[in-house]
Amino acid sequence: MAALFGKGKPLHAFQALFDAVDTFLLTPSSVTRNGCHVRDAVDMKRIMITVMFALCPALLFGWWNVGYQHFLSAGVDPAFWPAFGYGFLQWLPMAVVVYAVGLGIEVCFAQWRGHEVAEGFFVTGFLIPMIMPPDVPLWILAVATAFSVVFAKEVFGGTGYNFLNPAIVARVFVFFAYPSVISGDKVWIAHPGMSDAVSGATPLAMESVAQIPSNWDLFVGAIPGCIGETCKIAILMGALLLAFTKVADWRIMLSVMVGGVAMAALFNAVGMTEVPVLTQLLMGGFLFGAVFMATDPVTAAHTRAGKYVYGLLVGLVAIMIRVLNKGYVEGMMLAILLMNIMAPLIDYCVVQIHIRRRKRRITQSKHEKV
Amino acid sequence: MKKYLGPLNRENPILVQVLGVCSALAVTAQLKPAVVMALSVTVVCALSNLIISLIRNTIPPRVRIIVQLLVVSFFVVMVDMFLQAYVYDVSKMLSVFVGLIITNCIVMGRLEAFALSHKPLPSLMDGLMNGLGYGLVLVVVGSLRELLGRGTLWNIRIMPQALYEAGYLDNGLMILPPMALILIGSLIWIFNRKPKNAR
Numbered sequence: 001m002a003a004l005f006g007k008g009k010p011l012h013a014f015q016a017l018f019d020a021v022d023t024f025l026l027t028p029s030s031v032t033r034n035g036c037h038v039r040d041a042v043d044m045k046r047i048m049i050t051v052m053f054a055l056c057p058a059l060l061f062g063w064w065n066v067g068y069q070h071f072l073s074a075g076v077d078p079a080f081w082p083a084f085g086y087g088f089l090q091w092l093p094m095a096v097v098v099y100a101v102g103l104g105i106e107v108c109f110a111q112w113r114g115h116e117v118a119e120g121f122f123v124t125g126f127l128i129p130m131i132m133p134p135d136v137p138l139w140i141l142a143v144a145t146a147f148s149v150v151f152a153k154e155v156f157g158g159t160g161y162n163f164l165n166p167a168i169v170a171r172v173f174v175f176f177a178y179p180s181v182i183s184g185d186k187v188w189i190a191h192p193g194m195s196d197a198v199s200g201a202t203p204l205a206m207e208s209v210a211q212i213p214s215n216w217d218l219f220v221g222a223i224p225g226c227i228g229e230t231c232k233i234a235i236l237m238g239a240l241l242l243a244f245t246k247v248a249d250w251r252i253m254l255s256v257m258v259g260g261v262a263m264a265a266l267f268n269a270v271g272m273t274e275v276p277v278l279t280q281l282l283m284g285g286f287l288f289g290a291v292f293m294a295t296d297p298v299t300a301a302h303t304r305a306g307k308y309v310y311g312l313l314v315g316l317v318a319i320m321i322r323v324l325n326k327g328y329v330e331g332m333m334l335a336i337l338l339m340n341i342m343a344p345l346i347d348y349c350v351v352q353i354h355i356r357r358r359k360r361r362i363t364q365s366k367h368e369k370v
Numbered sequence: 371m372k373k374y375l376g377p378l379n380r381e382n383p384i385l386v387q388v389l390g391v392c393s394a395l396a397v398t399a400q401l402k403p404a405v406v407m408a409l410s411v412t413v414v415c416a417l418s419n420l421i422i423s424l425i426r427n428t429i430p431p432r433v434r435i436i437v438q439l440l441v442v443s444f445f446v447v448m449v450d451m452f453l454q455a456y457v458y459d460v461s462k463m464l465s466v467f468v469g470l471i472i473t474n475c476i477v478m479g480r481l482e483a484f485a486l487s488h489k490p491l492p493s494l495m496d497g498l499m500n501g502l503g504y505g506l507v508l509v510v511v512g513s514l515r516e517l518l519g520r521g522t523l524w525n526i527r528i529m530p531q532a533l534y535e536a537g538y539l540d541n542g543l544m545i546l547p548p549m550a551l552i553l554i555g556s557l558i559w560i561f562n563r564k565p566k567n568a569r
Binding site: 137140143151155176177178179181 | 537538539541542543544546552559
């Protein structure tokens with residue numbers, strides 16, 4: 001079988017695809033022959049799977065919530081299993097489209113460049129449907145996925161070389177290119193029913209504080225919104241798993257929270273917004289972004305001190321955009337993108353400070369000897 | 371003749387030399403201003419090449435940049451007035467970018483690299499072809515952006531109404547400057563890919 005795909009063999013054009021399926025299903029037979037490096041058992045596939053496990057609670061809740069919101073707006077009493085099934089059927093085509101488009105492009109690029117297909121897209125493809133409105137047209141989803149895979153990832157060299165989070169790029173693409181499908185108050189419920197009386201706005205888009213659901217409702221998450229972002233309990237479960245397995249750094253999550261709290265408190269103090277601090281943190285995609293997006297090990301800062309600075313600025317900027325610019329209610333994605341761009345600079349500064357401090361220490365110790 | 375065709379192909383000022391990108395990003399949101407801008411740059415580039423080439427032996431080398439600027443700005447002012455007189459709406463759309471042709475690297479670059487050391491007629495051809503090479507990219511990017519961003523070309527609706535009824539939406543990002551950068555970047559990427567045997 002493998003012989004068919006070798007160099008100069010008839011099916012060589014599909015070598016990358018064959019290799020991907022082969023290593024995914026079977027144990028590769030290649031053996032290290034000369035010299036070896038000690039490697040952690042946690043390889044990239046394991047990390048990706050852990051993130052997907054951590055996303056599962058939010059996804060399961062999302063399935064139920066999509067159906068629940070749909071039946072609620074249609075005026076039907078939402079039972080558990082029908083709602084769950086409805087949400088699943090709403091999510092399934094989205095996931096299929098995202099994976100088909102994304103993996104298709106990845107395989108093409110891998111073949112073209114003569115690489116193996118990297119596993120990076122599994123998590124990206126898992127995230128993209130979770131941060132889209134449940135009703136987003138599938139062709140827009142396909143265009144956004146293609147855009148983000150090509151321009152946020154492949155042009156920079158593929159998995160591990162991207163300096164922007166591809167899932168966020170996909171969402172930002174939809175946000176700027178097709179604003180009508182991702183903002184406003186019509187899009188957050190899948191196929192809203194006949195009654196126009198039901199408002200489907202996310203809490204972020206609501207004008208007055210009185211309209212925002214209570215903190216408890218925001219926390220539990222039975223509110224209109226993207227599939228993955230509404231239930232804060234499920235997100236916190238994912239956060240615990242990620243922090244415990246050290247797949248995502250708790251320092252970033254914590255400092256994003258601190259930054260958000262500081263900025264929200266400041267805006268409250270000067271009277272620019274009436275939304276309480278805790279509500280700010282529970283609204284929209286802030287928590288989801290802090291746990292699953294800002295912590296992406298490729299695009300976040302890498303140094304320890306840099307992680308604190310990076311997270312803090314994500315939180316600050318997110319709340320700042322949210323409060324100051326009513327047009328961009330979901331500031332979290334823009335804040336994370338902005339800090340993705342800044343992360344290498346932060347790391348550079350941290351490393352330079354370290355180098356300078358060590359140099360000073362050396363010169364000091366020399367002086368002491370003399 | 372063949373040696374002048376380089377700017378349209380392997381020596382394209384935007385795609386290969388990456389000059390004049392600033393205005394290419396700014397004026398390509400629609401086809402009409404892109405075409406007008408392309409023509410303006412072609413006229414300025416060709417005529418100032420001709421003039422500089424005619425007086426090339428009398429220009430003292432130490433002040434040649436200032437002389438070039440004078441000649442270029444003369445033609446730019448002419449073009450600007452012409453646009454304001456005959457196509458006022460496009461002139462408004464192009465705003466400052468007509469005036470900025472003075473600082474367009476393609477124009478200055480051709481004066482320095484070609485007109486100062488060549489006879490008038492070849493210089494005229496060189497300026498013309500470089501202007502057209504620049505214009506070619508502008509027209510391609512301009513039509514892509516207008517077609518995908520507004521569904522129109524030259525303000526005439528191209529995308530059929532049935533498509534919109536089937537759920538198609540115009541891509542708002544196409545009209546914003548970032549997409550111009552990405553499109554021109556993609557063109558450069560496609561255009562400059564290595565031939566298979568060179569790899």
